[in-house]
């Protein structure tokens with residue numbers, strides 16, 4: 189089943205004197221259960237592509253269809269609701285709301301979705317357990333390590349069961365060990381919850397763990413390789 | 420989690436900044452309230468002093484008198500008309516008065532004075548002349564003999580500052596001497612013994628007696644029993660002259676009045692000015708002195724007095740004073756404006772800092788699905804909470820001070836007092852009890868916060884997520 193369809197999408201920035209084609213004619217699709225990584229040199233358009241898929245930004249040309257929604261047809265506020273309902277985000281850093289505890293952060297989107305309290309609590313416990321932080325319910329982000337913070341972010345993104353997770357360089361700020369742990373968790377959740385992950389990275393070790401590696405260069409897809417290894 | 424809970428938590432993310440902002444709001448509200456309370460309290464005291472000691476709330480005059488005061492614009496008292504006015508349910512008494520200027524001399528000093536011919540039995544409400552008669556006076560002699568007695572050291576020192584001060588009641592004298600009402604039984608006998616002041620009130624049948632203000636008494640160096648020469652111009656240009664013995668001395672709240680007023684029984688004044696049966700005005704005592712009721716009463720009475728006469732209210736009677744206060748009020752408003760401007764800049768600085776600092780977080784929140792209007796609501800709540808915190812604290816802190824300052828007005832001494840008195844004001848600054856001005860200060864501060872809120876809301880609604888995330 190296709191979760192994301194990208195048809196000949198371009199994104200051009202005119203901010204500076206020169207015109208920058210950040211994404212240049214990309215056609216791609218992602219299936220349910222994908223564990224895909226987007227790689228490429230700095231400036232190749234990874235972040236831009238992820239932002240387009242997540243409905244954070246509009247393509248200059250082309251069409252993106254996510255979970256049956258044509259993103260170009262959604263009004264700004266509908267786009268926000270769309271993200272709340274269908275997309276889980278994990279950013280490189282500053283993912284969490286600093287004044288809330290780990291548990292409250294995980295609950296946050298379910299809260300926006302008006303889950304009943306009982307279900308919310310149960311799911312939060314389950315997710316914090318999955319990411320190995322069941323003893324850190326009440327910790328504030330500032331009391332957690334960078335790796336732990338990213339794990340809370342993954343838990344928050346997954347908790348409301350979105351269509352897929354977008355993660356822009358989720359391990360970039362982590363040491364090797366924390367990065368490995370985070371990937372283990374993502375892989376496990378991919379397996380157990382059939383959660384689709386689309387993430388970008390610079391990190392070769394991360395690349396090796398993916399089952400699909402998409403390489404961008406100058407905003408173009410230069411390779412799209414499926415490996416069938418299971419770690 | 421409810422929006423207000425999130426807002427409350429956000430308040431404490433930067434405790435110092437929140438407290439500094441709340442504190443600046445607090446100080447603005449506090450200072451503004453104290454300033455305003457002093458200012459309005461002083462006006463109110465001034466008004467009520469002038470109304471009580473001179474103008475009254477309503478006065479009957481000939482219609483020309485307001486523009487051209489003087490004996491020649493007096494009127495002949497028509498008892499039946501007075502009875503008609505007194506029949507009004509709001510009116511308790513109508514008391515004719517004959518007033519004009521005169522020159523007075525006692526010993527080698529002369530002074531222009533205002534002669535008030537009044538009814539000693541029925542002087543207007545509030546004035547209560549009997550209560551204002553000087554009962555104690557700390558003459559140099561009295562101070563010297565008091566110093567031979569056993570007094571607390573502080574009181575003995577204060578005595579030197581209080582030479583020639585006169586008092587109409589015991590409490591005020593004790594207070595001035597640094598004594599509490601509880602010391603009354605111990606020290607009042609001494610004060611009575613050395614500082615009592617012999618004084619008596621006028622009676623309607625007195626033909627050659629006067630009561631004078633304490634300031635005038637001091638200036639003329641004329642005490643009880645001394646004779647005043649009064650000279651002036653009587654009705655229709657006749658010349659007026661007479662000798663009057665000072666029977667009593669009153670202490671009047673406004674120095675302008677205290678320094679120049681000579682009270683005679685009205686019949687004595689009519690004789691002196693050769694104006695039999697006449698009055699220049701009549702004080703109308705009323706039950707309800709609130710402006711709203713008073714103006715209605717005035718309207719009603721005006722219908723009953725005919726063409727020649729007019730009932731004037733205290734605002735018309737004291738237009739000059741009101742103008743002065745209006746001008747003073749404006750300068751006060753400018754001060755307040757500056758204070759609020761400073762606070763507005765402070766609040767705005769905080770808001771700008773907060774918005775810049777949280778831009779990334781805002782981007783993240785909108786990315787993961789928080790609607791911008793909801794985020795704006797949370798941020799607005801935060802600011803409202805800070806504002807209310809400051810406002811409530813400011814109001815709370817000002818209350819005890821304002822009530823105290825209302826109960827025990829600030830009283831100046833020495834140079835400061837002299838300056839006040841030279842301007843014709845009593846050297847007292849009472850504070851006005853909490854009133855609508857409290858509401859206004861709160862409204863103004865909330866408006867400042869509302870502008871800051873509107874600014875933040877706009878910023879959030881226009882937030883560009885991509886740029887915010889890259890920040």
Ligand SMILES: Nc1ncnc2c1ncn2[C@@H]1O[C@H](COP(=O)(O)OP(=O)(O)OP(=O)(O)O)[C@@H](O)[C@H]1O
Nearest residue numbers: 201203208210229230231232233234235236237885
């Ligand atoms: N908001 C923007 N305005 C103007 N130019 C932009 C903007 N965002 C990205 N670009 C440009 O688009 C191109 C692609 O940027 P993008 O951030 O997508 O690259 P990236 O692959 O994520 O790089 P990195 O690995 O450094 O994160 C770059 O040349 C960048 O300068």
Ligand SMILES: [Mg+2]
Nearest residue numbers: 234235236356
């Ligand atoms: Mg990037």
